[in-house]
Amino acid sequence: MICGIGVDMTTVERFIKWVEKPEMIDRFFNPLEKTNNPNTVFQKEHYAARFAAKEAFGKALGTGITGFNLCDVYIKSEPNGKPVLMVQGSAEKMLKKIYGDCILHVSLSHERNNAIAVVIIEKK
Numbered sequence: 001m002i003c004g005i006g007v008d009m010t011t012v013e014r015f016i017k018w019v020e021k022p023e024m025i026d027r028f029f030n031p032l033e034k035t036n037n038p039n040t041v042f043q044k045e046h047y048a049a050r051f052a053a054k055e056a057f058g059k060a061l062g063t064g065i066t067g068f069n070l071c072d073v074y075i076k077s078e079p080n081g082k083p084v085l086m087v088q089g090s091a092e093k094m095l096k097k098i099y100g101d102c103i104l105h106v107s108l109s110h111e112r113n114n115a116i117a118v119v120i121i122e123k124k
Contacts, residue, residue, distance in 0.1 A: 003099045004121040006059030008052040012113050015044040015051070028054070030074035032086075048115035049108040050075045053085060056106075056119040061098060068094045075106065083108050085119060099123060 018024040025034060028051065035046050054073045058065040072091035076084045085106035087095055095102060105120040 001123045002120060003102065003123050004060035004062060004119075006056035006061070006119045007116065008055035008059065009114060009116040010048050010052050010055075012044045012048045012110060012115055015047045018047060019043045028070045030071045030086075032076060033074045045110045045115060049110050049117060052115050052117035053083075053106055053108060053119060056117040057085065057087070057091070057104075060119045060121045061095065063094065063098075075108070095121070 018028075025047065029047065033047075033050050035043055053075055054070050055065060057073050058068075068091040069089060072087060072089040074086050074088075076086050078084060083106050085104040087104070099121060101124040103122040103124060105122065107118045109116050
C-alpha cells in the first residue's frame with residue numbers, strides 16, 4: 001500500500017555556489033553522496049537531483065524537511081546506476097514513527113537547468 005508520494009523540482013543553477021563552497025555540500029549531503037568529479041556541470045546536476053530527493057522525501061513523509069537531518073536522507077547508486085533512497089538516523093526514526101516498516105522508491109531526472117525527484121513510500 002502506498003503511504004506517501006512526494007515530488008520536488010529545483011534549478012540546477014542554484015547549486016553553482018554550493019559546488020564552490022564545500023561547507024554547503026557538507027551541511028546538506030551525506031558523505032556517500034559527495035562526488036569529486038571535476039566536471040562542474042555534472043556536480044551541479046548531481047547535487048540538484050539529490051537535494052530534490054531529500055525534499056520529495058519530506059513531502060512524502062508529510063513533514064516537509066523538518067524533524068530530520070537532511071544528511072540522514074541520501075541517494076546510493078547501484079552498480080547499474082539505479083538510484084536507491086536510503087535513510088538513517090533521524091530520518092529513519094521519523095519514517096518508522098509515522099509509517100512503520102516501509103519500502104522507499106525514488107526516481108531522479110535532470111535536463112538543462114532543472115532537476116526533479118519523485119519519492120514513494122510503500123508500506124511493507
